Amino acid sequence: MPMPAEDPTQTPPAPSLPSEAASVTVAYQLPGRAASPQQQLFRDCFLDLMESEEAILPSAASPLGRLWQLIRSPDSTLDECAEVIALDPALTARVFRIANSPLYGGTSSTTKEAVLQFGYARLRQFVFSAQIIERFSKMEMPPGWEHFWIRNVFSAQFVERIAGKYFKTTGSEYLAGMLHDTGWLMLASFFPDEFRAVLESPNEVPLEQAEKEVFSFSHADASSLICAKSHLPARVVNAVAAHHHPLSLPDAATLKKPEESETLLAVLLFLCDRLADDISLPIGGRSTGLAPEEVLSGPEWDWLDRYGKKPEFRAIAEEELDRAYQVGAVFLA
Template identity: 25%
Template sequence: MGGQAQSRQQSGVATDPDRLKRYLICEAQDKKWVSDKLITLLSGEAIIPPFSAAAIKLGQLSRDENCQMEDVVEVIQMDAGLASDIIKVASSVGFAARRISSIDQALMMIGMTEVRRIALSMGVMKNFEHLKSQVDWNSFWLHSILVARLTERVAAAYRPPCGSEYLAGLLHDCGKLVLEHYFPEDFDRIIIRATERGSGHVAVEQEFIGVTHAQIGAAVCECLQAHLEVIRAVWYHHDPFNVQEGNQPDNSRFLGACVGVADALTNYKQINIYGARIMDYDKPFEELPEWQFLAQYQMSYGLDLDLDAELEKAREDLKSFGLGSDDGENDDGA
């Protein structure tokens, strides 16, 4: 995360519409009203507030290889609400399973990586809570948390962490929440047609409204003041071949591909909202375009992945964050 520390809802500063236009390009003139409305909504009403100052700083620290534990404690303590959430979740059965009374203790008991995951997950979920409506909220976040965890695992097989992996996976489908909330009839039509075809949402979104949830998600990440790598990974997670890196080469292409692979793996487990891509179980995973794209990179560390174990941990995370049923069975598949 990066950008302004003060919330736009407090400061009254909206996102520059020109910054959103770069993501919400619509080539179909008869559907351009959708992108225009999205730009107006996202820029004029600040419907997606940016992360708190503490969350932004925590994101910056995650990319600092010299970051120390005391730096993390100092940042989290800037935000009493965030600190309280972290302590509560860290004390839950899914994490330390014992009473924790401070951020220092949380870091000692469950580690910096888990504390950072909790902070990012709670911050993101709270930022979108006001958009909760007809979408299966638990299934959506179970999918997103599992993709976030798998993005970290896949990326770690190739190179040391850049600090943006978990957040990119967590936010990859956030455009669907905006689409469902502000365009409910179009969203329903997209879900129905995508379910009939079994090919996923992207092509149907392009056909029906001229923009995709990935484009909307990138614009939302701009409003959140997320790091540029995260924005681009969300933007191109369905098509990393087209990442436009301009004059500032970064990790976006690789990160977008990792999110795409994680998304496909999650769909193999049928963890998603209705209309998601139906995977061909007879086709080797290595033949998927997402995985073939990653073949251009050197897998330096190897990948030993237990999807069932990762899914169970994602379910535990969801329950610890205050969502999910008692038995953890919230996925409606498709």
């Protein structure tokens, strides 16, 4: 079923990413301590990589970089976005493929028509996905991880959509979903032998625990540093770091506004991972091993009660899975 088009006269979302990001101090520190000289070497090497690697933000001079800035500006127009997209043939082709796909049901013949079919919120998703996948696409993908980017696109779409049931989203939520597992790619690319040992650990040992036994830090810790490196909001950085144990965050015991709660975002990432495993997007062939009725249960699920009636998580997940495959077909072809 095609997605309904947004009102093309709608103003772009408020640019909360830059103002939120001002609270982030990029210190590139890892939690925990090395238990051996080998673990200390891994920690030092990873921190050196973080210092040398580029952020996910595109070059300001590139069409994608200019588009990135436009979609975060309250003064930009869709016409301006269409003009910038037209400067990049590859970007233009991708926009047409998505806008005219069964997902959106469009019949656009010009860049402007395609952008109007998207609307601001979906154009923002498109730009974020394009940059992140391009940024990490050259890194080594472990065997059995063919669905990694489909899973991440699904996570981004799902988390932003569910978050939107609680508050007006800003794009931070989409980025959290896209980036929360990218630490895996860093570990797999730069420490392939050690990461292979992690993947070969017994199924009853959670991946995060196996990672800490080898490296002294987890992929969640690595992903949070990637978010910090790119000057994303502190709420995103901390939620990504804690997405396997969201109720450990300091604000879990308080009732904050949903748009300010690190725990709420971390809980959504946690539940999203469970659903991804349950709908045939497990990582490395491993899953939670939970029965379908157990996926949406437990203290994290119950914690959401403080914000009122829960959205239809599973129905939304099934819809977003279909969208993720169609979006992935554009970026991963």
